[in-house]
Amino acid sequence: MFAVICALQFPLVHTGRPWLAYWLLPLPNANGIWVNFRSPLLWDVFAVSTYGTVSFLFWYTGLLPDLATVRDRARHGLRRALYGILSLGWTGSNRAWSHYEKAYLLFAGLSTPLVLSVHSVVSFDFATSVIPGWHTTIFPPYFVAGAIFSGFAMVATLIVIMRKFFRLEHVVTEDHLDVMNRIVIATSLMVGYAYATEVFIAWYSGAAYERYAFLNRAFGPYAWAYWTMVVCNVVVPQLLWLRRVRRSVLLLYPIVILINVGMWFERFVIVVTSLHRDYLPSSWDMFSPTWVDVSLFAGSVGLFLTLMLLFVRFLPAVSLAETKAILPGSQPPARRAGGGHV
Amino acid sequence: MSEGRTLAGVVGLCDDAESLLCAAEAVRAAGYREWDCHTPYPVHGLDQAMGLKNSPIPAICLSAGFAGVGAALLMQWWMSAVDYPVRIGGKPLFSWPAFVPIAFELFVLFSALAIVCSVLVFCRLGRWHSPLHDSDVMRLVTSDRFAVVLCSKDRLFAEREAAALLARAGCGEVRPLYEHEEEDGSLI
Incomplete structure (x- = not known):
């Protein structure tokens, strides 16, 4: 997801006039014209923005139970309040877990073809050229x-x-x-x-x-x-x-x-x-790359590492709930045939 | 003991997932409806033990996905074949194969948004305060303990009977849960 944020800068810079980047979207305008839906460049607008949005939602949904754990372990009032707000009041209720696990599985299922589609669409930008x-x-x-x-x-x-x-x-x-x-x-x-x-x-x-x-x-x-x-x-x-x-x-x-x-x-x-x-x-x-090319590249590496370091500093890098769930002895032994849980 | 505070329910704490499963089955068998289990991670078999129905999220997700496909095709058809028709390379105005990628993207986008909205609604998120949040129990169940909470709203609820039921069901520790419990001193 951090890579998507970094990657998004480049098409934005490439538009030449980034403050007009919203022209890429099919928005009603005074000229009465619409974007060209037959162009892979426009497919890319949809593919990358969907990819970014879905990655963010998947990531945040996955963090919810862990944010609640961090909230309850935080000693400082401000931290506790911030993690509390971010955890959206997760209580570990099994009625919630039951829905949550289905949702998370679906997210994983959606993300797999999405990865295939986003990279295919990016490649169309090249492949449909001459x-x-x-x-x-x-x-x-x-x-x-x-x-x-x-x-x-x-x-x-x-x-x-x-x-x-x-x-x-x-x-x-x-x-x-x-x-x-x-x-x-x-x-x-x-x-x-x-x-x-x-x-x-x-x-x-x-x-x-x-x-x-x-x-x-x-x-x-x-x-x-x-x-x-x-x-x-x-x-x-x-x-x-x-x-x-x-x-x-x-x-x-x-x-x-x-x-x-x-x-x-x-x-x-x-x-x-x-x-x-x-x-x-x-x-x-x-x-021959100009200093602008080189610094854009260096900047994207810097941005990625900054976001990554902030993430590992303030949020759990390894899913706590998932790790707990697969520890030996964490699940009750299967007592009856078909008693499993998907 | 209650010091005039309103009772919100009774909490039974278990140390492992297996005793939680037994306790959940006992509570369900006793006929309670307003109750829940709180666990640090999803426990296998607890849904069946509590008698929970299957989540409607997959159906919602799929419907939203097809709504996304419909919206995408409708938008592309209207914009490129009706409102601003441009004939490109002699192809039909509604040359549908070109519209497939965006239809797919909107399928995924709409499903993902539907999943998130369903999670917010069905998991009852966005409620930052409850008797449980304000009690010490929350800290235990997001760490390594398991709780069965019998809510005082249940028509079968009576403090003594509920506590006795939880103790009989195998909860090692049974605590009353009050509305607006005092926060403990650890909050700096």
Whole structure:
């Protein structure tokens, strides 16, 4: 969710006149015109705003019981009042739990296709354009796999530090790291497969511009970026096949850091190498970031880390109620057949 | 003991989920209606023990989702085929495949908003004060104890009988719950 907040800045800056960003929405206006619903850019407006809203609601709903716990443990009056207000008066009533658990399950169910849709829609922004290297049908699944891949790598990057600092090794165990790394390796293979397919189709399609775009990626002036991406995203994660690497913080940490770097380079390769040489050689150029580009990037990293640190400082980072519910001995033994609880 | 304060109910405290389940079954069997269990986390099987019905939230969520699809299609049809028709690439004005992504997004958005509103209503959130909130019991049940609360509004309620029922049902500790109980000294 913090990443969504950071990410939202960029389209806002990109509108050129951010104070007119509301023009993106289908609002009645004096000109009597409407936004173009056939444009993926508009789909993106809906996808990203829905994603942001639903992520926030899911996150806040999940925090409610824990906010109540924090409220009742707070010693300071102001803290108690603030957490009290935020917890919306949660009492741990089972009549509430009964509805709450259904609601939470539904939220999880809604969020899964939402993740697929938001990344597919973002990829449509590229795929429906005519730029060689962007105009491909593989983009939606490729972006979804890339998002899960980089998402898990980023979560691993953060959780490894958090479990160390907050001594959560008994809560976020090596088993958890292990299964996360299994997902990383699976999605790494998907991403690698997508890279290979792109290259194959560029050759197989016989489209000259497409073929040139990929030759230029791999052997042109930005070959270093392309091969950094391939090495970080496809080659390095192969080390995670080894059980020892998956379970060792020291061994897996450099790998997940490299994946973060690799995924940044993936965006760079997609955006820059396709644009710097398109149809007309007269418009060819090299990309050199301005100080504004660099500071926007640095600013987004700073914003993300600030929000993240504020979150772990003031709110429970690991769900208290969920952890309690799965502790050994926390649930009554099943007494009759079918007495289970969904 | 009551010092002229109004009794809001009787609280029975249990130390583990299993005794809570037994207590809940006993209270239900005794015919109480205005009562509840308070737990630090969802306890498996407690819904059946209390005889709770299935939550209507999934049905509400699904209906809201389809309302979202309807709203999205209606909006896109009216805006791009009726109010401001623009023919693009010779395609029909209502070229529905282009309208699917937004219909899906609004399905999710409407369902999510419906879930949150239902949670606020059905979980009775937004009530920051109750006899339970003002008592010490709240602090126990959001930490690691389990409580059965028999409300004085119930037609079967009588303080002695209720307390005896909870004690018989296996609650280790039974306390009276008053309206506007004094706050304890720990609040700085």
